[in-house]
Amino acid sequence: MHEYSSTSPESIEQITSQIKKDIDKSSITLLNEIASVKSSLQELSTQANLLEESFIHTTTPTPQPTFPEISIDLPGIRKVALDGSLKLIFENGLFKYDQVLSAEGKQTLSDLAYQLEPFVGQIEIAVYGFTDDIEQTATLLDIQRALAVVKHITSTSQIPASTFVIRDAGDLPAPYPNNSPSNRMRNRTVILIITRGTASEE
Incomplete structure (x- = not known):
């Protein structure tokens, strides 16, 4: 200053x-x-x-895809991705009549089981049995078909019975319209819905 x-x-x-x-x-x-x-x-x-x-x-966090690891690549099986699950629809009927599997049906189920074996303990498989409109009078035939599928898979693969849950189809529509003999044969089948987790967690 x-x-x-x-x-x-x-x-x-x-x-x-x-x-x-x-x-x-x-x-x-x-x-x-x-x-x-x-x-x-x-x-x-x-x-x-x-x-x-x-x-x-x-x-x-990176969004996790629904079922990227489970790769089902078999002819005659249509895959439908649902919210957190995977639906498998068979394009041909699995049963000759009643709960008797056809030879083709047995082979398809065995091939499918082979592809699902690596995921034992990680998935639950819900089995819904179906009948055509003529067979619907047969009591519990849909449940018997679901049980026949589980029995075949567990007896021909390393997938334990605890992986499966038998579900009542109830009011679920058949996979195909019952408007012809060929479609009625296709409805002699089951639908499988695969989800993450195990049946014992319910």
């Missing part, structure tokens, strides 16, 4: 001029400091945004 002792007009003018210069210098210095602070704040804001994006990217 400058000290001035002269009080002459020229001295006063000099003092005033000097004060203005000092004020101007102080203002410039202050403005520079403000600009520097603003720049630092902007840099901090940018870094904070980058950290936030990095955090979101690394902590957001």
Whole structure:
């Protein structure tokens, strides 16, 4: 800070001029400091945004697909992905009559069991038996067919009976319309619904 002792007009003018210069210098210095602070704040804001994006990217869980690992690739089986489960519909009837499996039906079930064996202990298989519209008078035939399928699979593979749950088809529609002899044969079947978990967890 400058000290001035002269009080002459020229001295006063000099003092005033000097004060203005000092004020101007102080203002410039202050403005520079403000600009520097603003720049630092902007840099901090940018870094904070980058950290936030990095955090979101690394902590957001990857959505898990429903059944990517279970690959059923067999002719004559139609796959329908449901919410958290997989429905298997057989394109040809599995039974010759009553609960007697056809030779083709046995082979299809054995091939399917082979592809499902690696998932023992990880899945539950619900079995729904069906009849055609002529056979519907037969009491419990749908349940007997579901049991026949489970018996065949468990006796010809390493899949234990505890993997299966027999379900009553109830009011579920048959897989195919009963409008021809061939479609009636196709409805002599079961539908399998595979879900994660085991039957013992229920």
